[in-house]
Amino acid sequence: MRNTDPAIFFEVFNEIAIIEQLSRAILEARLPHGLIAPHFTVLNHLTRVGDGRTPIEMARAFQVPKTSMTHTIKGLEGHALVETRANAQDGRSKRVWLTDAGRAVRADVIAGLAPDFAQLAAGFDMNRLAAIKPVLTDLRIFLDQARDG
Amino acid sequence: MRNTDPAIFFEVFNEIAIIEQLSRAILEARLPHGLIAPHFTVLNHLTRVGDGRTPIEMARAFQVPKTSMTHTIKGLEGHALVETRANAQDGRSKRVWLTDAGRAVRADVIAGLAPDFAQLAAGFDMNRLAAIKPVLTDLRIFLDQARDG
DNA sequence: GAGTTATAGTTCGAAATCGTACCTTATGGA
């Protein structure tokens, strides 16, 4: 018998929403003044997948409206943590590049988070976290595809 | 050997942030005009745990600032979906009660979500969802306590 | 190759979020 009780959805998504709040608060407590979670998320993304991404690409990756991404990138540019250049392959588009300052801020923030990571690693079974990751990834992919389809 | 690679945190919290975005979008697509996810979350919470809760209690439950909860409740009052009365036990406080319209809206929204639930149940293994729920709950509790402590 | 349609990005305005400061009422000592 399959579990199709709608309650499970509300409960899971509710927990996810709360964890999102809490993890964002932890991150933002370590960010330099003027930066918030979306800024760091972009810096981190550009570091991990390589810079030169386009705004629309990142908007899709994070599932935020492109207007929000415009605003976030503008904020990062204001702090000189990224810079944008025209996209030679597409005249409508631009590409976003990390500056040295941007890389440095990202590294500093991660270093600053070490105590938080340590506390979490000490008090919570990391194997359980690792175990749910593939499920979360699959769920994210499924919801993403369901949205398009 | 224990997995303490910081990357696991970023990856898990990143997936959670994206799922939060997607699930919120799904919900809001089914909400009547003028209502957004936090409004529904309050209606649902009051239905599940019983109304007569105080704003601060709900702010803590959802881990949002109390000013945000003030604003959300004001929105619900504007739509006559909840009403607030003084708290006889505490002169500083108030209690929030569902109206009949509030209960009806909550029920209608859940009914409207049935197709989304069905699609999810059909395409995603519900057992996997059920399996991660306790981990998410424990993680939420841990982060919540770490925040206080 | 002209015309239609789609896509990347911005502008603009409305609403939501949230930190700070503040008011009011409780609570906990001296």
Next chain:
DNA sequence: TCCATAAGGTACGATTTCGAACTATAACTC
């Protein structure tokens, strides 16, 4: 009882979020 401190809630302002409309370029079709 008085005073200090804590807690519930709101007012206010700065910033964020995001939908709608718009511009500019690309892609597709006939």
